[in-house]
Amino acid sequence: MxxxxxxxxxxxxxxxxxxxxxxxxxxxxxxxxxxxxxxxxxxxxxxxxxxxxxxxxxxxxxxxxxxxxxxxxxxxxxxxxxxxxxxxxxxxxxxxxxxxxxxxxKGVMELLLINHPLDCPVCDKGGECPLQNQAMSHGHSETRFVDVKRIFEKPLPLSSEILLDRERCVLCQRCTRFSKEIAGDAFIDLQNRGAMQQIGTFNENVLDFDGYTPAAPAAEDESGRAFSSYYSGNTVQICPVGALTSAAYRFRSRPFDLVSSPGISEHDSSGSAIRTDHRRGKILRRLADNDPVVNEDWITDKDRFAFSWQNLSDRLERPLVRKDGELVEASWPEAIAAAAAGLKAARDGKGVGVLPGGRVTLEDAYAYGKFARVALGTNDIDHRTRLASAEEQAFLGSTVAASGLGVTFADLEKAPSVLMVGFEPEDEGGVVFLRLRKSLGKQKVFTAAPFLSRGAEKLAASLLPVAPGGEAALLDGLDGDAVEALSAEGAVIIVGERLAATPGALTAAASLATRTGARLAWIPRRAGERGAVEAGTLPGLLPGGRAATDATARAGVAEAWGVDSLPSTEGRDAAAIIAAASAGDLDALVVGGVTASDVTGLADAVANAGFVVSLEVRRSDVAEQADVVLPVAPPSEKAGTFVNWEGRLRSFATAIATDALSDYRVLDILARELGADLHAGTIAEINGELAALGAAPAPQRPAVPAAKAPKAPKKGDVVLASWHQLIDEGALQDGEPYLAGTGRATVARVSKATAKAAGFSEGAITVTGATGESISVPAVITDMVDGVVWLPTKSPGSWVAQELGVAPGTVVTVKGGA
Known part of the structure; x- marks a missing residue:
């Protein structure tokens, strides 16, 4: 320089x-x-x-x-x-x-207070209100205003979650500026002039966005669409008065009644910093905690409002054991003994499959992996209760595991160009979208997808049109402006977990990164996925990226764990475990926090398995079918670590102290009953072992297998595309009806040509899978790839895994009408 x-x-x-x-x-x-x-x-x-x-x-x-x-x-x-x-x-x-x-x-303060209501005792902002504080420190002690204050009908519902008390508004425009500048959702703005100026919803005529209806009937000059944003709750937090409130928290507490605890969101792999406010052992609200390196000042509405699931009426408080066909409460010693007896018999028989799910902490995942190999003697463990492949496992072991802090949020923000494949940042990444949008106009964004999603449009992304299953060929043949942009220093290629469904796609992405010099980032959807990879909860992967089939790697881990040997045969992945349990080829399952409706065939596997142990927070569908149910703590009641997609350790302490046990503690006790000592009873023990193991050297990492090209669809076939909307009907959003009301409308998307071939012009469309099951929802003609129909994975009326029983990328039948 x-x-x-x-x-x-x-x-x-x-x-x-x-x-x-x-x-x-x-x-x-x-x-x-x-x-x-x-x-x-x-x-x-x-x-x-x-x-x-x-x-x-x-x-x-x-x-x-x-x-x-x-x-x-x-x-x-x-x-x-x-x-x-x-x-x-x-x-x-x-x-x-x-x-x-x-x-x-003081004059400005006097003007602001002329029409401001004196309702501090009942205002949700009372006790933490900048206007209240500054009126005391910088205002007059007495008012000179004696006339009637301006009033409005209250509250004005901007959405089912966000309510506006207009008479409190001081027209600071924080909410409208956030909505336009940060989230890109300009659904509210200033209206009128002079004394009647106010914040309100846009007139619906200026919006052109399908699937939304006004939040509530309103006067003609106030009519508009609902405040349809995944980030609307941030406006409540930054409002300096009590004008914007959330329906979930309104009139429920006062700030001085609450105990605040820092934490990390459990909803996605960003690892957003949050503040949990609770009273008498119950969470009343969550706020964004400032963290400049991750989420800055913002979180998604899902991070903010989806916490009720932890304390619903079906919360498990005591272990359950099946007796005479019924689940009955039991003591911990009795439940542990029953679980150990059933697992021991299965271990000595056809074996046990372990499905920890992708929501557990790093420490919990490590305990599941060690429990499977040391206590059960099997590599039949996989946290990927979603679309997965052997290619993805090898990619994770060779490229992601134990790679430390790789591409960061700051790198994404500064990148001159970004290519997204199998990843929708607004739906699947939360604050990843916000960091990318900070560079709007300074960054070239490309997305390989069937159509431009709303989030991609707000990033001004260029579409690389591709049907599910065609991503590998697209990446291998990529040239022109996209390759030139990705060759710039600092460029990033983002691959999502959905790319595992396309043979060769992850290999092609790694090859493209090598060819262009771009950096590669893997961003999964669930909070525990990256930590589970580090902990080795995969059928062919040990902690630190070690191949489970490598003798040297096994010997090193066995020595660290104080055991003679580890199973040498690569285990079954989640899909194979489910299939084996359904067919009677496995005698038992250990399931931790997996929702049956999210995984095709899991309900049948649990019903047909000889013995099932469920570690759960609530009485889920899996727990109802289990033989032993062991209650575990939700994130707010335990300490632990999430590893976010960057590879950054996001540790959090216990917010609400209870007697609930973490998964790792339960597994440690259960292993002892099985005659094995996991040394996984505390976080310090687990983290000490992980640190001692470290990263695997290159020879001990798995090799990426050659992937077969996917079978091209026949002419006239329609391929299913799908991903989760951020706000949908996932189990971690249970108990929050106000948040559910802000979710995007359930629609199917097809191109004009595909609709014409299906005999569809408007109204409902029916999508039928190979098993004959179908989903009928309203359809929207979209500028997208022909021969593709898109459905939300788990939105109202569209539960793809449960109702269609087929995976994205599968050929389906489409026809007009319900």
């Missing part, structure tokens, strides 16, 4: 604030410079993550700057410190040193 460039990179200016000299980078706002020396300037509209607006005028200060002759020249009136950048030699006097600035701030 040249001296000139180095100087430009750190160019600073020096100014004086309240008599204190301060040096800050050029371009710094006055309000930020004041913060650096501990000078507080009151504000409402200012937010460090939003563009300056100068809307509330509460941050007025006196400013003087040197003129052309070098003499200070005072501005004729106070200036908004949240919009003015500092200049060399500037002198700023805040309310602490300037009577004019103090008078101006």
């Amino acid at each position: 040249t001296a000139t460039a180095d100087k430009a990179a750190v160019e600073t200016v020096t100014l004086t604030i309240d008599g204190q000299e301060v040096t800050v980078p050029k371009g710094t706002l006055i309000i930020r410079a004041a913060e650096q020396i501990g000078v507080e300037i009151p504000r409402f509209c200012d937010h460090p993550a939003l563009k300056p607006a100068g809307a509330c005028r509460q941050c007025l200060v006196d400013v003087a700057s040197p003129g052309p002759d070098g003499n200070l020249r005072a501005f004729p009136k106070p200036q908004a410190s949240c919009t003015m950048a500092v200049t060399e030699g500037m002198v700023v006097n805040t309310q602490h040193t300037s009577e004019e600035a103090d008078r101006a701030q």
